[in-house]
Amino acid sequence: MTSxxxxxxxxxxxxxxxxxxxxxxxxNPDKRNAQSPALWRALTEAGRSLPGSVRVVVLRGEGKSFSAGLDRQAFSPEGFDGEPSFPELARRSDTDLDAVIAAYQSAFTWWRRSDIVSIAAVQGHAIGAGFQLALACDLRVVASDVQFAMRETSLGLVPDLGGTHPLVGLVGHARALEICATGRFVQADEAERTGLANLVVEPAELDEAVKDLTAALLAAPRDATVETKALLQGASSRTYDEQRAAERAAQARRLRDLAGLGD
Structure with a gap:
């Protein structure tokens, strides 16, 4: 597909x-790409709509900000048209509330599928749900004006869109706790130093930097990238010996495939 x-x-x-x-x-740059349940459903649908030919997915936001987080309309008694308000959600059963939040989370989970590599191109504000959406991706290329912040705790809530796991994995427990509990801004230099950002560039260079990274990712054979990503994703949950065994199994598959002996 080239269109x-x-x-x-x-x-x-x-x-x-x-x-x-x-x-x-x-x-939606006029609202700094504020997020809503409808947007989350569209993101989930986007993941389901990817053709099998896709190897790299780039996530970007129009305008000056990547995403300023959850639309504040969610906090009003009326909520969004056709959507349950926060007070209404609070009155639901544990099972129903869990199902609603799980559906919201599905917009944030598919970015780490082993068959793709996802890149968030982040400029300006990436607040709350915007921060978590950037964290949902495998890699982050950020502009020098970026401002990350996890504001949920300041609002009496918790980050519940899948962002806590990658945040701790990138910066460690102590820094993740401090970032979330204070809601402070993380600027570009700290993001690069702590591993939140793979690369920091000037805002005018963001698109070109993402193109260069995409080209580099596409240079390797797809199956080798898929196997390597799967190895890295599982490394933290395996022992050293288990990881070595996983490496041997993956390499055996690659050798057989390259020799034309694969399934």
Whole structure:
């Protein structure tokens, strides 16, 4: 597929595909790409709509900010049209409330699928749900004006969109706790120093830097990248000997495939 006609364009999310690269764009710059349940459903649909040819997914936000987080309308008694308000959610059973939050989380989980590598191109504000969406991706290329912040705790809530696991994995427990509990801003230099950002560039260079990284990722054979990503994803949950065994098994599959002996 080479057309840049949108595969999906709804509720503040646009998905386009060009050959092996998909681009998911948040398209509400007037509200700094604030998020809503409708946007989360569109993000989930975007993940389900990816053609099998896609190897790299780029996530970006239009305008000056990547995403300023949850739309404040969510905190009003009325909530969003057609959506349960926060007070209404609080009155639901544990099972129903768990199911609703799990559906919201599905917009943030597919970015780490082993068959793709996802890159968040982040500029300006990435607050709360915006921070968690950037953390959902495998890699982050950020502009020098970036401002990350996890504001949920300051609002009496917790980060519940999958962001706590990658945040701790990147910066460690103590720094993650401090970032979340204080809600402070993390600027570009700290993001690069602590591993939140793979690369920091000037805002005008963000798109080009993402293109260069995408090209580098596509240079390796797809199956080798898929196997390597799976090895790295499982490394923290395996012992050293278990990881060595996983490496041997993955390498055996690669050798047989390269020799034309694969399934």
């Amino acid at each position: 840049l006609d949108p595969v999906l364009d709804k509720d503040g999310v646009r998905l386009t595909v060009e050959d092996a690269v998909a681009t998911v764009t948040l398209t």
